[in-house]
Amino acid sequence: MPGELKESTTMQVRDEATLSATEMVAMQREAWRETVAYVRRHSPFYREWWDRCGVPPRSRLGLEQRHRLPTLDKRVLSEEGRGLLCVPERRVVDVVTTSGSTGQPLIWRLTEADLERLAANELLSFRCAGVTPSDTVILAVTLDRCCMAGMAYFLGLRRLGASVARVGPSTPAMCLDMVGRLGATAVVGVPSFLAQAWQRAAASAEGTSKLKVRLAVCIGEPVRESGFALNDVGRTLAAGGVVRVASSYGVTELASSLCECEAGIGSHLHPQLLHLEAVDEKGMPVADGEVGELTATTFGVEAMPLIRYRTGDCAAMFHGRCACGRVTPRVGPIVGRKSQKLKFKGVTLFPSTLKSILDSTEGVGRYAIVAHRDGPLSDRVEVRLTFRGDPARVRRELTERFRGEAKVAPLLSQATDSEVESLQFPEGARKRRYFVDLRLA
Ligand SMILES: [Zn+2]
Structure with missing residues (x-):
């Protein structure tokens, strides 16, 4: 039925490592078309918003015509976002809040299918970072306090089949203790916190030689300069015995995150779940490799889909084939908030x-x-x-x-x-x- 998202208990994801450029474009076009049809049918917010911005109600709005649609930002969502919910309240199963770095945190709602999509997103991100089912992963991330990220990571790692210890942000000492006792092979956390733990280990009598961690998936803070070289914190982690540092980028409102592959030259987009472009002030795309504001459209989100959402984060995007062989676009290090x-x-x-x-x-x-x-x-x-x-x-x-x-x-x-x-x-x-x-x- 047009305008309905396919319901499934386990969202099927396409292996992105073997995706061709043609298949990827077709995937994005189809997902875009489904999303626009879905919000036209289910969202009073978009109907009114587009009408007010002069978008004709029956106009063709495919991926190629996306620039005819107005962008929206957090201010619009906080003032008028109530109508954004596309499902009856009773279908909401999880409620989180967005980060409060700019203004008051927004309430964000998810359905069962949205949680499945979140798990699929993280499965793809961790797979891209190189996490495998034989890994033991320390999750040094907040899992409560209405945060989406920690839960999303857990759902993705569970679907991947890795063993997870939900250590939480706790203390560097506790994190390190669990890394040692479990022989953990990967950690997920805020890099400055992980760096503290590693410095502590390096200063101990045993040093870091017995730790088996080979990968740190870093969230919330940059670990690279704009030229992709590791920054201070990234170098501390790498030198502290972690074999590889993988940067990631995530936004609660998008219920999406992107992670670097082993090449470390940008976080890979999941084209089945998200469209992303770096745009100028007028909402038009900037050239490949040039810094613009990241503007996103979510695919497959049931409760609160976003179309052409200005994240406020500025970064360059890269569309050429990555050294890892993937053709999915990559997002470079976030250079700052647009307001900065x-x-x-x-x-x-x-x-x-x-x-x-x-x-x-x-x-x-x-x-x-x-x-x-x-x-x-x-x-x-x-x-x-x-x-x-x-x-x-x-x-x-x-x-x-x-x-x-x-x-x-x-x-x-x-x-x-x-x-x-x-x-x-x-x-x-x-x-x-x-x-x-x-x-x-
Ligand atoms: Zn890559």
């Missing part, structure tokens, strides 16, 4: 570019990157920092690297540890930050 973009004396850049220079310059202590608004077209950027080496030398080196690698010269001002601490962790904050945006203050 700086306009600095004619140069546009993300704070993460400055951060990677600061992190790799010897003698830099603690720091906070502070943005002020100078005018409608220009921001003023200041780095408040402490020094661990000769301040004059560190300043000289930083200024040279900022000019050479980022084409900017932010003001460098010396601060005390407590000043940096209060900038990084202001009262009431839930998370430490290195970028302080005072442009709207």
Whole structure:
């Protein structure tokens, strides 16, 4: 029946390693068509939203015509998202919240079929990362608190057939204890937490030589620079005895995550479950390898499907065949949130570019990157920092690297540890930050 998603208790997934480019395009076209038909039939939200944006009700809206459809973002969802639910409330089996990094967390609902889709997504992601049924995996991720990710990982690993220990975020000591006792071969967690555990192991009498972990699937924080080289945290993990570090990217609203293969040059898209493109301000795709805002359409979601959703995350996408042989598009490291973009004396850049220079310059202590608004077209950027080496030398080196690698010269001002601490962790904050945006203050 047109406009109905196929119901199945176990969603069948296609092996992506053998998918051809032609098969992939056909798969995406068909899934796009099904999704548009489904929301036209079941979603009062899209009917009204598209009508208000001037989309003719019977117009052809295939994958190739997608740019005729308006994009939507978290603001639209929080103001008008109630009508987004395409099923009766009684069919909802799980309720989660989105991350609260921008504004109030949204309530997100899933049906049984949505949980199946979530499991299928994670099965594909872990398979792509190289996890096998013979792996013992430590899940150092939050499983409650209305988080989707931890549960999704568990469902995917269970479907893959790996053994899972749901250790949770706990403490580095507990994580390490379970890694040792179980002879775990893979870990899933936030990289800065895993790096702490590894540093602890390296400092112990036994060191890391007896640990059997060969893979760390990293979530929530970057482990690579924009050129795909491992960043500080990624290097700490790799050097700490983990054979391979795999970066991943996930968004709760999309009920989807993407993970790197062994080549480590971008996280692979699952074309059966998601369409993703990097777009400019007008919602048009940017060139391959150029940074744009990731804009997504979910396929196969029953309760709250999203069409052309602006995630607010900026990254480049790559469409050529990967070194692993897969033809599925890849997403490069997230360079920042769209709202963090700086306009600095004619140069546009993300704070993460400055951060990677600061992190790799010897003698830099603690720091906070502070943005002020100078005018409608220009921001003023200041780095408040402490020094661990000769301040004059560190300043000289930083200024040279900022000019050479980022084409900017932010003001460098010396601060005390407590000043940096209060900038990084202001009262009431839930998370430490290195970028302080005072442009709207
Ligand atoms: Zn690959």
